[in-house]
Amino acid sequence: MSSNILVVAEHVNGTIDDITFELLGKGRELADDGGLAVALLGGGSDLAGQLGKADRVLHVDHPALADFNPQTCAAALGAVIEQARPTLVLVGNTSVGMDLAVAAAVQNKLPLVAYATDIVIENGKTVATSQLYGGKVYAESVIDKDAGIVSVLAGSFPTDAGRSDGTPEVVAVTAPDGLDGGTVTFKGLIKPEGGDVDITQHEVLVAVGRGIQNKDNIPLTEELATALGGVVCSSRPIVDNKWLPKTRQVGKSGLKVKPKIYVMLGISGAPEHMEGMKDAELIIAVNTDETAPIFEHAHYGTTEDIFDLVPALTERLQ
């Protein structure tokens, strides 16, 4: 049986998100001769011009889909799946995908595997590898049925393989009834405020995580950053604690950075953090837990305590 794959496109403000290109590239590889379609929920059909890797774009157009809305988009995706009957639906394990994947699993009665970082098809069955327990464990799941949904962690596949100049056929899918009568209304997008420092523009970043323990220890890391000619950025909990501004957050819901040097102090290496920095050229991780997932990804690592190592480092660099 050949695979017939449906990729769920994500777009914000008229721009197709990178995750869509990741999924299209992987989808093309898995589709063999079975066909690759994209579900485009809302957005103009002109977005199809960016989705040339697919054979067909299944477009649902309706005012209630203009911007992502978890309720209306879930209903529209259900209609697309119903019509396309794919053997595999690929959706991002993103903020948007987290609202859509389970809804589609329930509506279209399809099995779901989430947090995937890899997918293969063996003898017609989809096998997905999920990254669990903050990156400490992987699980390979077989989808027992002929069709299913896999939600994929961003950064798992290259985006280049999903881009193409080709123009796919656009097929209009009728919007399901009831999109206007929903209980969730999109009100607007809120852009982040610019900060004092743009961490995406720096070649050297010192990244601080929960291992720093409290706000009073942040200056210690700032001194190191200054000695290195760089700036401080952080994992999410540091920002949630309001120890550093949101503009310093690296990761899934923060910024993507690609510095030359990324020194990590007390960060475990959760997938949501890795998503923002795994392309850094040189990653050096300081973490007292020798089983911390970060040691799988870093180039160099040490289990030395931050509070012993950082002063010694700063002193040598000043």
Next chain:
Amino acid sequence: MNIVVPIKLVPDLTEELEINDDGTDLERDFLSYRINEFCDHAIEEALQLKEAHGGTVTVLALERDETDKALYTALAKGADRAIKITGVDEAAPTQAAAKVFCQALDGIDYDLVLTGVQAADDRDGQLGAWMSSMLDIPHISVVSSIEATSGGGSDKLLVRKEYAGGVMASFEVSGKGVLGVQAARQMPRYAPVSRVRQIMKEAELEEIEADDVDVSTGTTVRRMFTPEKGEGAEMLDGSAEEIADRIVAIIKEKKG
């Protein structure tokens, strides 16, 4: 506003996780469990909403090691009810848990369900999303701000959902909903041990026995594994001074 918060006990990620002999699950015998950190945020946000607008907070949990402590802690922080649900297997999939919680909701007058945004220990998506589909009410995940828009009795909420790059979307929700809380408006409050002890003496947890739920996920774990050791970072050993020397040399070389 009456809010229900299902909380989850998850394996402590700071400990070493071992795979069982079958190679299909964790070796669960010696695992220590703790509350999923995002559930703490969900409890905090629920308490904040209650403090601002009135109503109640009911915390639900499946029985595990540490469930009693987590539920008593929630009461100590200000939750009104804490319900322990017994009879659900530790390895039960999220959708089975979702069914059980939906059954429990039958007897509870609620306006809003707040869950943690995600837990690191399951493969089948978010519990909140499963519950919302089963209850036929909307679900919004990755929420970091919830405001009731027109006073106490209001059933309208203004909700902010986070996307990548610090961008957020705002939605108005009228009627019931399930929200996956990424971060509460302030860091979760702390319940002093003495207060938790006192609550344990004064209050009793409510208990519900789960009905049998028959759930087939349609997927099978064929292999669970930990990443190969030694494939990743080159580890630097020695004294802090020696390691600092090495790191400085590595950085100097990179900077050129």
